[in-house]
Amino acid sequence: MANIIAIVGRPNVGKSTFFNRLIEKRQAIMDNVSGVTRDRHYGHGEWCGKFFTVIDTGGYVVGSDDIFEESIRDQVELAIEEASVLLFMVDADAGLTDLDKDFAHVLRRSKKPVFLVANKADTPQKAQMAGEFYALGLGEVYPISSQTGSGTGELLDEVVKDF
């Protein structure tokens, strides 16, 4: 089975920033196929000799009354189906939100491995605060900073372990 990593989570947590860090720079202009793949971006990455495809989900319907319904139906469930591994990204700076809990509810039911990634943990203090995300019941919390790169190596070591 192909190694496909999907990055999911509410808007603004840093999914695209991390995606751009993962993929090779020359792919910065992503293949954005029309139709079913709308609003999702694909890239290719490598870690410790293991190759993978990454899906950046996003493009939430702005102004929708039910942002969660829209996002889950149109994007996250497709990504879950397609992915071999899910990176569920939350914002360590903003803390736990209701929308995070909605995502967690869906992800817990998926049969795919989920890595809970607390982004924006730019400092050791913020990384420590990411402990609150254990309340989501998704196991280990991986604090990272997509901006500084801190913690991303430890996360990727685990993610590619079964690739």
Ligand code: GDP
């Ligand atoms: P997305 O909506 O989940 O794709 O989030 P984006 O990647 O567009 O990022 C949203 C905002 O968070 C942007 O202003 C980013 O610069 C910022 N951001 C992303 N990663 C980090 C991080 O590790 N630390 C900090 N402080 N800001 C970040």
Ligand code: MG
């Ligand atoms: Mg984005």
